[in-house]
Amino acid sequence: MHEALLTLGFGIVTAAILALSAVAFTLEYGVTNVANVSHGEILTVSAYAAYVVHQRTGSAVAAALAAALAGGLVALAMYLSVIGPFIRFGATPTVIFIATLGVSFIIQNFLVIGFGAENVAYTIDPGAPQNIGPFLLTPLDERIVLSAAAITLALYFVVSRTKFGKALRAVSQNRELARVTGINATRVAAATFFLAGLIAGYAGFVLAESVGTFNPYFGFSFFLITLTASVAGGLGRPFGTVAGAVMVGIILEFAGNYISASYNLAFAFAILAIVILVRPRGLFTNARRTVFE
């Protein structure tokens, strides 16, 4: 029982990081109806930005801010240079999916050119683990969980209570109708990408901090787990996605602890395949699936 509780504690930390990344991904999906495969690279670029800033200044706070800002700018650049033009050109979601896969390939390779393919690490001390309730967590883990909760709450406020949030929801539900009512869909989508990039950038920083090392491919493998969480929660539904992330994070941690952590990716995809086949619109909706999903 004690071991299970410890695992649950680690699962919550994984879930917190996953929730940030998945919420950002699902926001991007919501406003464009396109799965951005280069989402993982937002996390990677931010982790490197934080690495550079941390080496220069030695401050973890500055590194976190740099990561978020870099993430926002990268996501905005992805929207302005590739995703937006493809949408205006009338490309199908599958074509844009392929194009963003190409973008992810380009960014990974430029990172290899800039930083090399080897692992790099921050030297931020996570602090000694301590007992918090039944869990055994480091101060770093606490910071991750608390900040993820705070960011999710702030996002909830922005999406449900502000004018921008209203426009965001309108564009997500029906882009054409939103445009008819005078909403500048392109600008809303660009702003949403920037916002999602801020969150994903911060997620990239805490992920690198929590894992310890990273390389140009680390965002892509985390993207695969992000995808699972987002699809489980319902693509384009930010708060279903948080629930999906918590579930996937905890399942992965238990599977990793009781079976083997090396199969994590395989487990994630087993969950993903089952969810897509059984409930393609996500676990937390009651919509019927269609044949041409």
Add this chain to the structure above:
Amino acid sequence: MSAYLVSILTEGSIFGIMALGLNVIWGWAGDFDLAYYGYVAIGAYMTLVLTIGPPVPPAEFILGLQLPYPVAVAGAVATSMAVGLVVGLIALRHLRGIYFSIVTLGAVYVMYVMAGQYVRLFDGYNGLSGLFDPMGDWFGFDYQTYQYFFLGLSLVCFVLVFLFMARISSSRFGMALRTLREDERAAAAFGRDIYRLKLKGYVLGAGIGGFAGALFAAYLSAFNPSAWSPVEVIVLYSAVLVGGRGNIRGVALGVLIMGVLVQESTRFLPQIPNHPQVVLALRGAIIGLVLVLFLRFRPQGLLPERRYIDREPAVEPAPQAT
């Protein structure tokens, strides 16, 4: 012929076979399948476990037979097709578009993780090695002559696959696959069994991929998880896209262009000391860039697929006297 040219041509033919297999799935049936490189890898792994003999401890892997190379190739193709059938049965049932792509991405990562982590399958990260000059001792070739022999073998295989694809391209089956790509509901309305057709196309593509993998294993004489990665399929997609999706001549042209472009574009770069990966990474970036630019500005490719036009005018009913 220099050794360089021989190796480039051999690689090019094998790569060409892979692209032709992918063209069945993406070019004709229209499914963006990310698991494809997994079938190539299974073909390569199976060829090795069927030819290199029992494992020497501490290495461990399945089978460990010493079959003649052609038999092993047949076994490898059959295994790739079987795995393709399993993935296809799951992924093609209801899923289309990005949902299909996501599930196949999952499938290939499961294959990759299994090959790397489940040591008893293909010896994990050490991989398999020891297939030297298959069929060479039948004819008593030395190392030098063997390279030419294998080049010839690969070219013949490429031409055979190409001719086979040319037949399929204009067959009823090829046409039917294209109708699925263009309008699935219309095809269903005309009585096509969509699931079965897509599955057939998918398994055929996986088999061609496995065949290319079998040749690739003989060319490399070894295979392990660092020799492949699921995202390498992007290189194949860019070749098919650049040449002309759905047109097999276009696919061959695309392979030639991507091969030459990728090899030659970085050839005149100054050597950068201490950074051996820079040239490789630059190639990757160029491939990604070509993919995005072609998708945006010339999605039909350089040699577009010829549309089938019915040249025979519809017969109008003869005017009747009233």
